[in-house]
Amino acid sequence: MKPRSKRMMLVGGGVALLVAAVALVLSAFQQNLVFFHTPTDVMEGKAPTGKTFRIGGLVEDGSLQREADGLTVRFAITDTAKVIPVTYKGTLPDLFKEGKGAVIQGSLGADGQFRATEVLAKHDENYMPPEAAHAVEEAQKTAATVSQ
Template sequence: MNAVRRRRLLLVSALVIGVGVAVTLALMAFRQNLMYYYTPTDVHEGKAPSTRSFRTGGLVKQGSLHRDPDGVTVRFTITDLKQEMIVLYRGILPDLFREGQGIIANGRVGPNGVFTAKDVLAKHDENYMPPEVAASLKKSGAMPQHEMVKEKNKL
């Protein structure tokens, strides 16, 4: 490799590394703003905004879904297996909504700690399997954990 090419190689490497470092620093500075949702633990530790609306997400706790007599108001508990939060929602739930499923709710948390949601989305996880396999895994208790309660490799 001659001198001119070596110089160009250094310039190209410097460009890519420079942009990489700058973007990494910027992303680390904006880390909290890039979070799509806060976990109940984040809310408990006061990391979530208290004056404006935000998203929270977790698994719907087994047996916690309660429907009001009006038929459209639901309340349920979401959990990240460390902290829990009660969510109150009035509206139509997504098809994938069920106990044990991951959900993301957008709304505000009141002074009583109850989260009032404006909308609720279901979050699917990365596990794909046919119904028979899911049934047998459930029976043997080997169902993989939903990704929402796994530890994340935080930046």
């Protein structure tokens, strides 16, 4: 083999390895990507069914119910326009309360029930995740224009 042919084979092999590495990295990103949706998005069918995503808004007043096992909790999350029922099994954050902002990660069941795997509560009295604050703001604007 000529030296030029050897060099071309090495370059071709290096490019193939680089393409394989990039494909693996992109695949890992795709698998770990978690999108944020509002309750309105979920009700309109914009959220994926059977895949993990986050939903945020306010915990609806009067919706918090604890099961007899002490770990299972049922509540509803709202953006003031739509309401999604949520089931979570685990310990809730100390700051989790009705009427306060929260972001919940999990998946939507075929029955419309959101099964949470993680619950995140606000950090202080004025904090709400930017996506949730924007969603609540948009839902209030929509509700105001509909009622006029």
